[in-house]
Amino acid sequence: MAAVIVLITYQGIGYDEGPSDPISGNVNQDVGSTPTTSGTAGESASKMAYNGRLIARAGVPIIEFNQTDYDNALDENKIIVLYFYSNWCPLCKEEFPKMTHVFNSLSSDALIGFRVNYNDSQTDDDERALASEFGVAYQHTKVIIKNRERIMKSPETWTQERYRQVINSLLE
Secondary structure, rough: OOOOOOOOOOOOOOOOOOOOOOOOOEEEEEEEOOOOEEOOOOOOEEEEEOOOEEEOOOOEEEEOOOHHHHHHHOOOOOOEOOEEEEEEEEOHHHHHHHHHHHHHHOOOEEEEEEEEEOOOOOOOOHHHHHHHOOHHHOOEEEEEOOOEEEEEEEEOOOOHHHHHHHHHHHHH
16 A cells, blocks of 8 residues: 655745744744834824734734834824843743733724843844933833833732723723
C-alpha cells in the first residue's frame, strides 16, 4: 500500500505574521498594513497609517515607539498611553503583558499605546528626549496624554484591573 502526499500551493496567498514578541507573546506586525481611522460620527473618517511595529493587535493598538507615529497620534488628538520599557527590567517584563491584554480587549479609535524604550540597548534619541520631556526617572513608568497635555504619570506597577479602570475612565 502506497501513500500519496499531495501538496497544493497557491502563489500569492498566505500570511506571514512574523515572529512573536517574547515579552507580550503577540505576533509582531507592521501597523502600516492596518490603518486606523479617526474622526467623529458625522465626519468623514480620515485614514492615518502607523508605521511602527504593532505589539497589541486585537483591539486598541500598542506600537513600538517612533517619533512619526507619536506625532500622528498627537495630530489625531488620541488619548496616548506611553509605557517606558527596559528590556532588562523584570517589572517591565511582568507588567507590560497586562497592559497588552487590556488593550487587546478594548475597542476604541480614541486611544493608542506606545512602548517606549528606556535606558536599554534599544533606546534612541527620540525616546531619550521623550523621557526627559515627561521627567521619567524609572522604567515601567506610564504617562498618559489627553488633548496634548500630560494628565497622569505613574511609576507604580499596575495590575490588569488598574489598567482597565484608568483607561475606561479616560474613555468616558
